[in-house]
Amino acid sequence: MADHSQFRLLRERRFLPFFLTQFSGAFNDNLYKNALLLLVTYTTGSLLGLSTDVVVNLAAFLFILPFFLFSAIAGQIADKYEKSMVIRRVKLLEIAIMAIAAVGLWQGWYEVLLLLLFLMGTQSAFFGPVKYAILPEVLKDDELVGGNALVEMGTFVAILLGTLAAGLIMAGDQPQRVAAIGVLVMAVVGYLVARKVPTTPIGDADLKVRFNPLRETWRLMGMARENHSVLLSIMAISWFWFLGAAYLTQFPNFAQKELLGDESVVTLLLAIFTVGIALGSTLCERLSGHRVELGIVPIGSLGLSLFGVDIYLNMPVATAAVDWWYVLTHWEYQRIALDLLGIGLFGGLFIVPLYAFVQQETPEPKRARVIAALNVFNALFMVVSALLGVVMLGIIGLSIPEFFLVLSIMNLIVAGFVYQQVPEFALRFVIWVLSHTIYRVRHQGLHHIPEEGPVLLVCNHVSYMDALVIAGAVRRPVRFVMDYRIFKTPVLGAFFRLAKTIPIGSRNRVPEIYDRAFERIDEELDAGHVVCIFPEGKLTKDGDIDIFRGGVEVILERRPVPVVPMALRGLWGSFFSHCGGPAFSHLPKRFWSRIELVASAPVPPEQASADALYQQVSKLRGDRR
Numbered sequence: 001m002a003d004h005s006q007f008r009l010l011r012e013r014r015f016l017p018f019f020l021t022q023f024s025g026a027f028n029d030n031l032y033k034n035a036l037l038l039l040v041t042y043t044t045g046s047l048l049g050l051s052t053d054v055v056v057n058l059a060a061f062l063f064i065l066p067f068f069l070f071s072a073i074a075g076q077i078a079d080k081y082e083k084s085m086v087i088r089r090v091k092l093l094e095i096a097i098m099a100i101a102a103v104g105l106w107q108g109w110y111e112v113l114l115l116l117l118f119l120m121g122t123q124s125a126f127f128g129p130v131k132y133a134i135l136p137e138v139l140k141d142d143e144l145v146g147g148n149a150l151v152e153m154g155t156f157v158a159i160l161l162g163t164l165a166a167g168l169i170m171a172g173d174q175p176q177r178v179a180a181i182g183v184l185v186m187a188v189v190g191y192l193v194a195r196k197v198p199t200t201p202i203g204d205a206d207l208k209v210r211f212n213p214l215r216e217t218w219r220l221m222g223m224a225r226e227n228h229s230v231l232l233s234i235m236a237i238s239w240f241w242f243l244g245a246a247y248l249t250q251f252p253n254f255a256q257k258e259l260l261g262d263e264s265v266v267t268l269l270l271a272i273f274t275v276g277i278a279l280g281s282t283l284c285e286r287l288s289g290h291r292v293e294l295g296i297v298p299i300g301s302l303g304l305s306l307f308g309v310d311i312y313l314n315m316p317v318a319t320a321a322v323d324w325w326y327v328l329t330h331w332e333y334q335r336i337a338l339d340l341l342g343i344g345l346f347g348g349l350f351i352v353p354l355y356a357f358v359q360q361e362t363p364e365p366k367r368a369r370v371i372a373a374l375n376v377f378n379a380l381f382m383v384v385s386a387l388l389g390v391v392m393l394g395i396i397g398l399s400i401p402e403f404f405l406v407l408s409i410m411n412l413i414v415a416g417f418v419y420q421q422v423p424e425f426a427l428r429f430v431i432w433v434l435s436h437t438i439y440r441v442r443h444q445g446l447h448h449i450p451e452e453g454p455v456l457l458v459c460n461h462v463s464y465m466d467a468l469v470i471a472g473a474v475r476r477p478v479r480f481v482m483d484y485r486i487f488k489t490p491v492l493g494a495f496f497r498l499a500k501t502i503p504i505g506s507r508n509r510v511p512e513i514y515d516r517a518f519e520r521i522d523e524e525l526d527a528g529h530v531v532c533i534f535p536e537g538k539l540t541k542d543g544d545i546d547i548f549r550g551g552v553e554v555i556l557e558r559r560p561v562p563v564v565p566m567a568l569r570g571l572w573g574s575f576f577s578h579c580g581g582p583a584f585s586h587l588p589k590r591f592w593s594r595i596e597l598v599a600s601a602p603v604p605p606e607q608a609s610a611d612a613l614y615q616q617v618s619k620l621r622g623d624r625r
Helices: 006-011 016-044 052-080 083-107 110-133 141-171 175-194 213-225 228-258 263-288 294-313 324-329 331-361 364-395 400-421 423-437 466-473 492-498 511-526 551-558 610-621
Strands: 439-444 455-459 478-483 502-504 530-533 563-569 593-599
Touching (some): 006 141, 016 083, 016 110, 052 083, 052 213, 052 364, 083 110, 083 175, 110 141, 141 175, 141 331, 213 364, 228 263, 263 324, 294 400, 331 364, 364 400, 423 439, 423 466, 423 492, 439 466, 466 478, 466 593, 551 610, 563 610
Parallel strands (some): 455 530, 478 502
Antiparallel strands (some): 563 593
16 A cells, blocks of 8 residues: 655656646636626626626536536547547637627627636536546545545635635736736646646447437436446535535625625635645645545544534624724634635535545446536536525525525535445445554554455454454455354444445254355455454454464455455554453453554465464464563
8 A cells, every 4th residue: 555645646757747737727717706706796787687696606507518418428538538538629619709809808808708607617517527537537536535635625726726816916007908818827837737747548339429418417327327326426525516516605794794794704714724725735635645445434424413503602792893904813713714624625525535436336437427417416416506596595585604604504415315325435435444543553564455356364362342443444345254143243244234344154054054154255356345253253362373274275266366465563452452351341441552554465365374374364463462
């Protein structure tokens, strides 16, 4: 397993040009859109005979409409053609659009500029599928979470900087001309760095691109439904954008009406939210151990709701106008700032693993089309978010803090539904929490476990926590073999079934369970999964490794697969071991103690006798029990 920072990717050609390409695109989108809206608001006061409020909503509609119309076509193109070429063509389109926009800004053609938002949305709709589909092709599996984290961080930082740049330009001299030069220069810069994006394998050359938007969009929905876990992950990502759009849309009115803040407070709230997203995104890799870890997604959803509720419960009573400095230096406002930071941070923890999971679980030939379906759902959810805001704030008459409370409650309900539908989220959450709070686990040699294909893990058996420690450390899902009596425990049994644990019993006492266990093990290995057994057949009673039984040889006779020896070190003496009496019978004496999980190179099946594996595991464990 890699032991490096995700920021290392920013020094590598296979990632940096792509990162700068998507960063420049997000920056330019927001520079152009906000510059146009500020020009309309402060220069003309209206457009096409419409008020500024209507123009703002019309602009949002024009930008998001292409995602419904063209995402299906964009996904097909990204799956059919080489992806770096698609990126360069899209960036060339951006130059053409921004060239027209530059003339429009220079000449004051505001009607044309408004319509160009539709073309900018079209360009973004074609960039979206290839943006996420290219990551698994240029990154290793243990870099996928870190790469997605950098992309999400970069996207929100670009949104912030583009918005700030538009405000600064509009406050200066000759804003139309400066904005015209700015958007065109950024488009050219985006294309130049896109030329350095590395070439990827050509996609499905036989794929026929169909241009019927409605029919192909419906076909995309069918692809997204093929994998239930991926579909629910897509829904969860779109739900995040639902929440994000709701919060971001309300920031101006929240700052002005609820906090009595000036324009600087709006900028501060956006900056704090962006910093939170960046922090949460970059934390993902460290918390997930360089793998796609669904266990931190429930943590993210819980944090989103808790901090949203806290805003409602602790709104300051504003009596006088405040600026950004006042917000940062007075506790009642600082708490609101911390809540927004928390919402952003836990939002990052929520969304990054989900994006990586969708990329990892979707077959490469159709990955871009599934991501295109994701973009359609994102657009739909953001439209519904805007409509909900109109209903809650305009018709029902809720205050903005009350609206945030409603969003927080809705988030808990949606999260509960998703985790009930996809138990893997809850399972990984329990494993992650237990394996990261009870012990400090040090890993060594886990890179020996193959990234794909069947493999048998063998390990010494010290405590009732052994399986959780291993499951929390190994990057791939593991099927454990356990005593059928423990498997039938009333509460824990449901958890074990979610984990697809294989119950086993004595050949003499329960032969049908014994035979079925070996059939299940063979089925799992045949399907290319990881199976873990504890060949001692029971927990150690004295801390030493007992003899390995012959079950491992029976497994390998049926299905010759590589065997990875592993050893747990430091668990003897814990509350969950038989040290000092039966497990759970004595008071816990150690908390968050250091333990180790060590693995060695795979052993060929023909060399993996029970005695040979015993010797290897004993050597790995050494003197530390």
